[in-house]
Amino acid sequence: MTESPLLVVDDGxxxxxxxxRPEARNAIDLALATAIDEAITDYDKRPDLRVAILAANGPTFCAGMDLKAFLRGERPATGRGFAGLVEMPPDKPLIAAVDGPAVAGGFEIVLACDLIVASERAFFALPEVRRGLVAAGGGLLRLPARMPYHLAMEAALTGRRFPADEAAEHGLLNRLVPAGMALEGARELAAEVAACGPLAVAATKRIVRDSPRWPAAEAFDRQRELSEPVRSSADAAEGARAFAEKRDPVWTGK
Structure with a gap:
């Protein structure tokens, strides 16, 4: 039996x-893109799931598009875009656990995540220009908002790779961990997110993600549309009650 190109495990x-797909440096083909799309769609629908981690088997996080599959006529994209992710990430938080190279589309997958934990042996690059191509999977759209403009432009125009410690120095990473510890670091971060109110987390992510595109005159009204239903929820009352009673809250997502 052929092993699945995406392993999905739920833990609380x-x-x-x-x-x-470690034998292919986790390059994205249509089967993997479809599996990612399906897992993300299911994740967003499941009220019991509050945070997701995207990790990888083998020494490479992801080498981008599977060129062999592309030459066979495959387009490794779904309705969510390349890799079943980059144009429509999940509504709930997604953490990248990067323990090796993330290049080309692999780096664009990482940039589509909300939080990034990388190990010291990881590195990142958008080398498309070196092949006469354009990094059209969101890298050019997202990187200038994550790093200083001129450094992002250098990375885009030269295709040079930069190591995880440099990425951390410029604020691209949430946590830099020792080699082999990216997944553990991501799990620790996921536990911190999962401990918070799920309705509040979902609304907060949407505000942070969408507000840069809101007209300034409408920003507070649009924020209010998302925050007020959370304020009046049972979870908000539970959070206040748990604080007063000096105990951990029990969230219901209602």
Whole structure:
């Protein structure tokens, strides 16, 4: 039996999705893109799941598009875009656990995540220009908002690779961990997110993600539309009650 290109494991409120094509450096073909799309769609629908991690088997996080599959006529994209992710990430938080190279589309997958934990042996690059191509999977759209403009432009125009410690120095990473510890670091971060109110987390992510595109005159009204239903929820009352009673809250997502 052929092993799945994506391994999905749920542990309480945390879903871990593991790219599982190490023999192909976890390059994205249509089967893997479809599996990612399906796992993300299911994750967003499941009220018991609050945070997801995207990890990878093998020494490479992801080498981008599978060129052999592309030459066979495959387009490794779904309705969510390349890799079943980059144009429509999940509504709930997604953490990248990067323990090796993430280049080309692999780096664009990482940039589509909300939080990034990388190990010291990881590195990142958008080398498309070196092949006469354009990094059209979101890298050019997202990187200038994550790093200083001129450094992002240098990375885009030269295709040079930069190591995880440099990425951390410029604020691209949430956590830099020792080699082999990216998944563990991501799980620790996921536990911190999962401990918070799920309705509040979902609304907060949407505000942070969408507000840069809101007209300034409408920003507070649009924020209010998302925050007020959370304020009046049972979870908000539970959070206040748990604080007063000096105990951990028990969230219901209602």
């Amino acid at each position: 409120p945390v879903r871990t999705m593991t790219l599982n």
